[in-house]
Amino acid sequence: MFDLFKRWRQRRRAEDDDAAEELASHLAIEAAGQKERGITAKEASSAARRDLGNLTGLREQIYEQWRWTPLETFAADFRFGLRLLRKTPVWSTIVVTTLIFGIALTTAAFSLFYSLLLQPLPYPEGDRLVTIWTAAPKSGYPRMNATPANWRDWQEQNRSFTGIGIVKPSMNYNLTGVGEPERVRGAKISANLLPVLGVRPFLGRIFTAGEVDRDAPVAIVGHGLWRRRFGSDPKIVGSKIGLNNRPTEVIGIMPDGFAFPTREFELWTPAYIEPETFRARMDADYQAIARLKPEWTLARAQSEMSAIMRRIASDNADQLAWLGPQDIALEPLLTTTVTEARRPLTILMAAVFGLLAVACLNTGVLLSLRAGSREREIALRSALGAQPSRLAYQLFGEIVPLALAAAVGGTLASVVLLRVATAYLPVNFPRTEAIGVHWPVLFFALGLSITVLLAVGLLPALNAFRRNENEALMQSSRSVAGGAGTRRALVVAQLAMSTVLLLGDGLLLHSLANLLRVHPGFATEHALTMHMIVSRVKYSGDAEAAAYLERVVRRVDEIPGVLAAGIANRLPFAGTAQTGPIEFEDRLELGPIDTDWRSATPGYFRSIGIPLRRGRLLSASDRGNTLRCGLIDDQLAARVFGRADATGHRFRMAAGKFHGPWTTVVGVVGHIRNDGPGSDARPQMYLPETQRMQDRAALVVRTVGDPAKFLGAVKEAIRKENSDQAVYDVRSMRQWLDYNLETRTLMATLLAGFGVAALALACLGLYAVVADRARQRTREFGIRIALGATGARVASTVLGEAGVLVLAGLVTGLLLSTVLLRLITSLLFGITPNDQVTLLSVPVFLAAAAFVAALVPALRAAKTDPAESLRAE
């Protein structure tokens, strides 16, 4: 590249030398001619020189003739632009920094957006993978996981797929053996799942169908776990590890980057399904993933599967009728994976683009102002014959070094920004392992920079076209620079955009505050939580396992400072799990009611702060062989029994043909919001662990003072009871609640940052425009002050002008918001997009900031010295 450039320069220089020689030869001939008239050689040559005229000028003119290549003019403009930038370092720094900021932010956001939402799945022909959901809308389940029975029938009857695999994602394993016991997240998979996905272990092999059918103790280990725990030792394949105290043979290691279903899963075991589960058509805990056959479309597969499902429902009406009409919903696997992240990311992108727009507008204003200050120079050149197009090109070319610096700086900054951002993403964000800088993103950055260049350079260039030479040359104080109207419009646009961003953020913040204020039904402070998985190898019988949990709780209870301790199988806000219908013996006509099923130890309710309303809590005397008893919450009691006492009545779990044992209500407890502070979906029902043992145990410890101080003691107590017990997901209750709101908090924070940044830029633009205008009217102010006006009057004039702009910006912003903010309605809690608090506070905040920005030029105007201003031109 540079080589071409050098050669070009050399050629031009050679041409110039040639022209010089040509002119010299002309002089020689002319001098010779003059000499024939009989004057001296010296006089002849000077006469020749006089005749020819300005030699250098001629050379320049000749040079100009050959110059008409856009490249050369562009290079000159570029150099000029660079000089201009160097002359005003503060201005240049502001503009370049603003642009770098805008481009970096937008590119990083798009990088996230692309990596998470648009990038194809890392499986071969990943776009042919679909999730098979069952839909049973009548029974309140618009989306259901697959039951093994359905899976078997789908496999037998379908023609659309090359294979359907299933995965049960929520398996927790205690990994024991070398070192600390560790909880590892694993998934149970069918033998054909990995082939359906199209991936193989890079060491070892996959499960055989036989191994799955007999629940063989084998496992496939993930790359991260292999590296972290086993030191990347290939000899681990074939050796045994301890999973929940069951010696398990490692048969394969997955390649790096394989993260299925999410990057939290590090282990895969065979999905052994008992024949009874098939027969009863129960256990809708599996995700079914299928690969479309090459020629099949999704629509075609969808209609086939719907027909199959209808057939299955009618063939098994006795077992499935309770669900109502069922259908199949096919969803591309990519969509399934990223659904949760889609909305926040889209909003993030929109906000970032808004900020970028403000940054560009601001730069446009500043550039336009600078062009305005060069009005006279440009007018002069125009009067001397420069074509308007030539001027426009020149102004445009001067922008290029600016935009180049912004483009390069912005792209580099975006890489850094991305790395930082990834560290702060909520843990449960999908596909975070896929984040990186990809080619589409780089092209995007390039396209963005070019667009920014055009947007920002166009304004002063356009102004150059519409120049009125006379006015500009005169430059009276009343003359309005050609761009002033446009500049004001730009400032208004910036203010409007800032208003939208701040309003959106205000709504999100208000929603967040509302959510934090919601009382979820249990105590949020002074409690420590942690999770354990009970090893069924070590405690094989239900009674043994329940007794183990009781012993653990007792040990923890004995710690000084612990007020109460208890265990339940799920904490509140742990997601929707373990839900199902129950029916009441004396109120069968009500039909089955969807509830959360929980198993708990007696101390749980005190430790988590769920109050007792009636009757008694679960107690230590409820054993496996005593009366089957349970608790229901007050919401359920009121719904089923009204004011009457619910205790003594009986209920049972009832899903289709499956029925649990009849259980007697012995107490009514307070209702909690299980799914989250923002939703109140279902009532709860509690059974004693001794009567319904669950492997998963969430320990809640109520403490005096700071719960974190008790962590060591609690862990020690557990270890004393069972040194192999792995403990994971340790948080104080407060932290647990905050974790639940993490995404929201992040979004509100980011949007606040964007809004404030946009406002800062808008105020900068406002300041620049107002100051410029005030400067132009210096003479007028001087006269007015000389004639007796107070400084305050003059200042208020300036402020008044600024006020008009702010008002216009606010109104435009509010109008825009009524349309745009409707899009985030689903994220709001407890308020509508017309929330009064936000609608009031944001404009006030914005007006205050703008007031401060306009104050400086206003005060300066008020102090105008009449004598000086009249002296100045």
Add this chain to the structure above:
Amino acid sequence: MGEEKLEILQGTLDLLILQVLQWGPQHGHGIGQSIRMRSDELLQVESGSLYPALHRLGRDGYLRSEWGVTENNQRAKFYSLTKAGKQRLVSEESKWKLFVRTVGRVLRSQE
């Protein structure tokens, strides 16, 4: 030199240059001389405008140039018409004649 010198417009200069070169290659000085001579010194050809014009015509492809030697053994750059230059000469000449006729008609109509 009491008579007024006629000023030359740029477009006309091009035509004159092309016309002069019709008779064969010539260097810049010589072209200027020719024009001056043929107009009996009435047409002022500033050397200052001649050379840029020559280069412009060269850039536009109507002339080609070559270093050579004059009768006086002076090294000089000689210009000659290209094929495009010859065509340009014809078209410019006819345009000029039309111009003259039209202006003349307008002037006569005022008599």
